[in-house]
Amino acid sequence: MRSFDLLRVATLDEAIRSGAVAGRTDSDRMFIGGGTDMIQLLREDVVQPKTIVSLGNVLDKTIKLDATGLSVGAGATMAELSSHALVQERYPLIVDALLNSASPQVRNQATIAGNLLQRTRCPYFRDTGCHACNKRAPGSGCAAIGGANRWHALLGTSEHCIATHASDLAVALVALGATVSIKGPSTARHASLQDFYQLPGTTPHIEATLMPGELIDAIIVPPAMEGLSSSYIKVRDRASFEFAVVSAAVALDVDGGLIRQARVAVGGVATRPWRLPLVEDRLRGLQLEEDCVRSAADAASRGAVGRGDNDFKIDLMKRAIVRAVQAAGGIK
Ligand SMILES: Cc1cc2nc3c(=O)[nH]c(=O)nc-3n(C[C@H](O)[C@H](O)[C@H](O)COP(=O)(O)OP(=O)(O)OC[C@H]3O[C@@H](n4cnc5c(N)ncnc54)[C@H](O)[C@@H]3O)c2cc1C
Ligand code: SF4
Structure with a gap:
């Protein structure tokens, strides 16, 4: 680890006046929340900032539910959010995604904002012995394209980067239409969580649309619809303490076996948490029977590009969606 202030x-x-920049690799001033990801990146020299700005004592941790929805202060921990009684009652999808993440120790320390801005688990990104990684060293190439890419993305990729976004929580929040509240030197603003994340394009080292000094202040989730049922399915290589190979977050309004409304997002398969409006449209008005749901889930692969080792994820993603829709509809 290199030394830093x-x-x-x-x-x-x-903290805002410090001018630290979040959501990109090439900054020399960075924020730290709970430190569960950042300390690892510093230790392994993946990022090399000159200054680290600690948000430990200044972020709001309030979790509030009212008629306008759920508001979560950026400094609330994953454990605090998942154990909140009203969140458990009204937003079980968020709780499921959180309890399927990391371990109790990590969840006690990690903040909600840090979770949303954690860096990818692409092994080439985290191994400084690998010299071709555009996300870590812009312009150096991408070792995953043509290399081992079993863990990598199918959707939202570019010829410069195919890394997946790692957060489970973000997948549930994107399905629920959450927004992020951002505070900066001159303004406060809101952005939909999905658009907050930038696609890799030609600049994969820039992951979020944040200006110098801007930080996440809170997450806002629209009011939970009465009668909405949900399910989070996470397929992984071992039963706990493991990132998603594929995940599916589904929230449904079902009436007598008929789907009236659906919200669907997937993780482990895309460069950012990925909402599937076409699948949602196709599910609307369908019965919960497996064949109907399967034909709607087929639309998930539109635009998907397999790179060899990760081709299996195309089918696995559709199966995960089918299982999540049926589980949300009460079918085991
Ligand atoms: C062994 C292990 C297993 C894990 N498994 C999972 C898993 O299964 N699913 C999952 O989703 N996650 C998993 N994680 C990741 C974990 O959830 C994250 O490390 C954690 O949520 C990061 O939160 P933090 O507060 O510690 O962030 P930090 O490490 O402090 O920061 C992470 C990033 O967020 C930025 N940041 C922090 N706060 C703010 C803010 N308010 N505004 C702007 N930028 C900010 C930092 O600059 C940094 O880039 C795992 C982690 C470990 C170590
Ligand atoms: S997929 Fe992205 S993070 Fe992984 S090696 Fe390629 S450029 Fe780096």
Whole structure:
């Protein structure tokens, strides 16, 4: 690990004035929340900032539910959000995604904002012995394209990067239409969580649309619809403490076996948490029977590009969607 200055700020304004930049690799001033990802990246020299700005004492941790929806302060931990009684009652999809993430120890320490901005688990990104990684070293190439790419993305990729986004929580939040509240030097603004993440294109080292000094202040989730049922299916290589190979977050409004409304997002298969509006449209008005749901889930692969080792994910993604839709509809 290289040495760096640690800036312990006393107020949120001071953190914003520090000019730290989040969501990209090439910044020399970075924020740290719970540190569960950042410390690993620093130790392994994946990022090399000169200054780290600690948000530990200045982020709001309030979790609030009212008629306008759910608001979660960026500093709330994954454990605090998943154990909140009203969140368990009204937003079980969020709780399922969180309890399927990491371990109790990590969830006790990690913040919600840090979770959403954690870096990819692409092994080439995290191994500084690999010299071809556009996300870590812009312009150096991509070792995963033509290399081992079993863990990599099918959707939203470019010829410069095919890394998946790693957060389970983000998949559930995108399905529920969440927005992020962002505070910066001159303004406060909101962005839909899905659009907050940038596709890799030619600049995979830039992952989020944040200006210098801007930080995540809170997450807002629209009011939970009465009668909405949900399911989060996570397929992984071992039963716990493992990232998703494929995941599917589904929320449904079902009436007598008929799907009236559906929200569907997938993880482990895309460069950002990926909502599937076409699958949602096709599910609307269908019965929960497996054949009907399967034909709707087929639309998930539109635009998907397999790179060899990860071709199996195309079918696995569709199966995960079918299982999640049926589980949300009460079919085991
Ligand atoms: C062994 C292990 C297993 C894991 N398994 C899973 C899993 O299955 N599913 C899953 O979803 N996650 C998993 N994780 C990842 C874990 O959830 C993240 O490490 C954690 O959520 C990051 O939160 P943090 O507060 O510690 O962030 P930090 O490590 O402090 O920061 C992460 C990033 O967020 C930025 N940041 C932090 N706060 C803010 C803010 N308010 N505004 C702007 N930028 C900010 C930082 O600059 C940094 O880039 C795992 C982690 C470990 C170590
Ligand atoms: S997929 Fe992205 S993160 Fe992985 S090696 Fe290629 S450029 Fe780097």
